[in-house]
Amino acid sequence: MVDAARARKLADRIQQIVAEMLERRIKDPRLGFVTVTDTRITADLREATVFYTVFGSDAERADSAAALESAKGIIRSEVGKQTGVRHTPTLTFKHDPLPDSARQLDELLAAAKERDAEVAKRAEGASYAGEADPYKKPELDEDEDEPSDRAGYSAT
DSSP: OOOHHHHHHHHHHHHHHHHHIIIIIOOOTTOOEEEEEEEEEOTTSSEEEEEEEEESOHHHHHHHHHHHHHTHHHHHHHHHHHHOOSSOOEEEEEEOOHHHHHHHHHHHHHHHHHHHHHHHHHHTTOOOSSOSSOSOOOOBOSSOSSBBOTTSOBOO
16 A cells, blocks of 8 residues: 555546546547546556546537547546556546536526515615614613613612
């Protein structure tokens, strides 16, 4: 087993190599606008999982997944050359759903903000059904500055 810092450095380096390969060397027409978001590697440095996102539709996402699977061998050999580790890790490509979830969350927050603005607009000209301050206040005695309770004792 390897320490976590070395594994993280190797995962970061693999992420850089994969991103560079996808940008410059892989010329598959099925490959869409792919962004490598994260890379995780096992503690024994044998398997690396590369997370990616694809800008576009579900069909483009499926095409990009097929292109990544077909280019996996070329990318792995380049990772082995550039990292210099004894055993080049096997690569697994996984679609990262996090940006899609973030986009959906942003849409929900925008809808909630719109509804809040609508409620505020309705409440703009509204008045209270009862008193403005519905809480009971202790009565002040005429000769004292401090409130007294209902039994007639003064508060001290």
